[in-house]
Amino acid sequence: MKRTEQLAKAAISSLRPSRTDLENIDGPDAPGIRLTDVTQGSAYRAFLALQNVPERQGTIINVGRTRAALAEINGVWPSTRDVWDALRSLDLSRPVREFLWRLTHNVPKVGKYWLNISNYEHRSECQPCEVLESMDHILFECDAEGQGLIWQEAKDLWSRTGRPWPEVSLGAVIGCGLIVIRDERGKAIPGAARLLKIIISEAAFLIWKIRCERVIGNGNDPEKALSEVEISNRFRAAIQKRLKIDTMLTSKRKFKQRAIPTKILRATWEDVLFPNGGAPERWWSRPELLVSMWPPRPRGRER
Numbered sequence: 263m264k265r266t267e268q269l270a271k272a273a274i275s276s277l278r279p280s281r282t283d284l285e286n287i288d289g290p291d292a293p294g295i296r297l298t299d300v301t302q303g304s305a306y307r308a309f310l311a312l313q314n315v316p317e318r319q320g321t322i323i324n325v326g327r328t329r330a331a332l333a334e335i336n337g338v339w340p341s342t343r344d345v346w347d348a349l350r351s352l353d354l355s356r357p358v359r360e361f362l363w364r365l366t367h368n369v370p371k372v373g374k375y376w377l378n379i380s381n382y383e384h385r386s387e388c389q390p391c392e393v394l395e396s397m398d399h400i401l402f403e404c405d406a407e408g409q410g411l412i413w414q415e416a417k418d419l420w421s422r423t424g425r426p427w428p429e430v431s432l433g434a435v436i437g438c439g440l441i442v443i444r445d446e447r448g449k450a451i452p453g454a455a456r457l458l459k460i461i462i463s464e465a466a467f468l469i470w471k472i473r474c475e476r477v478i479g480n481g482n483d484p485e486k487a488l489s490e491v492e493i494s495n496r497f498r499a500a501i502q503k504r505l506k507i508d509t510m511l512t513s514k515r516k517f518k519q520r521a522i523p524t525k526i527l528r529a530t531w532e533d534v535l536f537p538n539g540g541a542p543e544r545w546w547s548r549p550e551l552l553v554s555m556w557p558p559r560p561r562g563r564e565r
């Protein structure tokens with residue numbers, strides 16, 4: 263009791279008038295605030311900042327969906343920790359990592375989010391399909407240009423490896439870094455898994471980007487819709503860019519510890535670059551071999 267009194271006295275004597283900046287409160291780690299500093303408005307803002315319950319709920323659901331999707335694909339449940347670790351994989355480009363992180367936390371404002379915002383309810387709908395929009399709808403169901411074609415491109419590219427395409431869902435996209443590919447004897451093939459991770463994440467990210475360009479950039483104007491060739495080209499360019507970055511990252515001189523071993527580069531790309539075998543010597547240092555992974559399109563078939 264005595265100690266409590268001492269502590270209380272010490273606390274009172276150390277109180278100095280201070281103004282707490284409530285504008286910058288971010289998340290649950292709000293600093294303590296003096297009651298005399300609190301106005302109704304600032305208290306409300308602080309309260310809103312602390313209210314991250316719906317977002318957390320969304321995160322829990324998405325991590326659960328990811329674990330379930332991976333259990334289906336791999337036959338083993340990954341831990342929650344595995345899911346978070348995979349999101350930090352340096353095999354993914356930074357924008358893709360950020361996109362997957364936002365996806366996991368349900369950050370993108372789509373669908374239901376807008377139903378509660380007066381005068382913006384119309385934004386909850388996918389205009390071409392006339393249904394409530396959701397991340398699942400955008401990534402896997404939408405009839406607007408993009409989604410179907412990009413997944414087809416992704417599957418076509420992967421089919422060069424001769425391996426089956428997994429069941430891709432929102433959970434599989436978030437957890438694409440955890441998919442295990444095995445050979446006939448059950449041995450894991452990390453190079454193939456790395457390629458699949460790149461293909462799935464780049465495809466999902468591009469679908470999301472094209473959806474945002476259509477809805478936010480072009481106001482759903484059908485006149486501005488991308489052609490099929492343009493969409494395919496966007497996917498191919500994204501993958502081609504990843505290949506180029508990978509080949510550059512093999513330079514130990516430039517990237518030191520961050521450099522990737524040529525063994526990993528070869529294990530990732532040779533199956534799709536040279537599906538019939540016979541990869542040329544040191545192909546990664548020969549830019550003329552990497553102009554395009556895809557044969558040129560026949561003329562006159564632009565759409």
Ligand SMILES: [Zn+2]
Nearest residue numbers: 388391404405
């Ligand atoms: Zn749609």
